[in-house]
Amino acid sequence: MSIRHVVKTVAACSAATLCGAAFVLVVGAGPAGASLVSTDGNTTLSTQGTVTPGTPYSSGQTITVSGIANSVLSNANLAANKVPGQYTLVGGNPVPSGATGDFYIEECTDPGGSIGSIASSASGCESATDDFTVSKTNDGSFTDSSYTVFDLPDPGTLGSATMSGKCDVAPNQCVLGIFATNPQSGSGFSYPHLFSAPFQVDQQADFGSGFETGINPGDGTPEVSLAIGLPLAALAVFGGWTIRNRRRHKQEQVA
Numbered sequence: 001m002s003i004r005h006v007v008k009t010v011a012a013c014s015a016a017t018l019c020g021a022a023f024v025l026v027v028g029a030g031p032a033g034a035s036l037v038s039t040d041g042n043t044t045l046s047t048q049g050t051v052t053p054g055t056p057y058s059s060g061q062t063i064t065v066s067g068i069a070n071s072v073l074s075n076a077n078l079a080a081n082k083v084p085g086q087y088t089l090v091g092g093n094p095v096p097s098g099a100t101g102d103f104y105i106e107e108c109t110d111p112g113g114s115i116g117s118i119a120s121s122a123s124g125c126e127s128a129t130d131d132f133t134v135s136k137t138n139d140g141s142f143t144d145s146s147y148t149v150f151d152l153p154d155p156g157t158l159g160s161a162t163m164s165g166k167c168d169v170a171p172n173q174c175v176l177g178i179f180a181t182n183p184q185s186g187s188g189f190s191y192p193h194l195f196s197a198p199f200q201v202d203q204q205a206d207f208g209s210g211f212e213t214g215i216n217p218g219d220g221t222p223e224v225s226l227a228i229g230l231p232l233a234a235l236a237v238f239g240g241w242t243i244r245n246r247r248r249h250k251q252e253q254v255a
Contacts, residue, residue, distance in 0.1 A: 034219030055218030073140035113198035
């Protein structure tokens with residue numbers, strides 16, 4: 001194979017690699033929306049407005065938390081599990097009395113982002129992140145369009161932590177728990193509940209306000225685009241530079 005052929009081949013590969021790296025970088029930097037769906041398909045975390053894909057949520061960022069009709073939080077299942085306020089006794093048996101009250105949505109720990117690592121008690125959830133303004137429904141569906149996620153613990157914004165552990169970026173991933181009763185009351189984990197997909201949230205500097213306000217919002221995913229794209233781009237540039245130098249050196253020897 002001639003050196004000219006080699007140079008053309010490497011140049012083409014380098015161009016393709018650079019394009020691939022550029023694609024990764026562009027995808028990681030452009031504005032877009034994103035959704036994280038739980039493994040069971042019941043819950044979805046959606047961004048609002050313009051965000052940067054491939055970056056964690058920004059502490060203080062507002063997202064939408066929604067759930068489809070499901071058999072876990074349906075009023076029939078809550079009644080069957082004797083969740084207070086969700087049933088009446090008929091012949092000694094719990095019968096759904098109509099969905100009343102609110103769901104409790106709270107940010108909890110999920111080290112490593114695996115199902116088996118999700119918090120199993122109130123100590124793994126931060127009470128200051130609790131939102132109980134979402135009404136229960138007969139079919140278990142819900143939508144919270146104003147939920148705020150935080151890098152935890154966050155004493156500066158939320159006060160003294162009630163949880164153990166951390167909730168920020170890997171390996172300290174987070175989840176949202178959707179409970180039928182207050183998880184801090186000691187019974188929230190005993191009754192039916194759901195968890196969202198794992199996500200990451202990062203603290204952003206906002207020196208103007210002194211509080212975390214969700215500046216530089218992301219889509220809740222790991223920041224991987226630059227980590228992948230830049231090495232690829234560097235490899236492509238180095239490969240092209242090496243081949244050009246070898247060709248020049250060979251021409252000088254022939255001359």
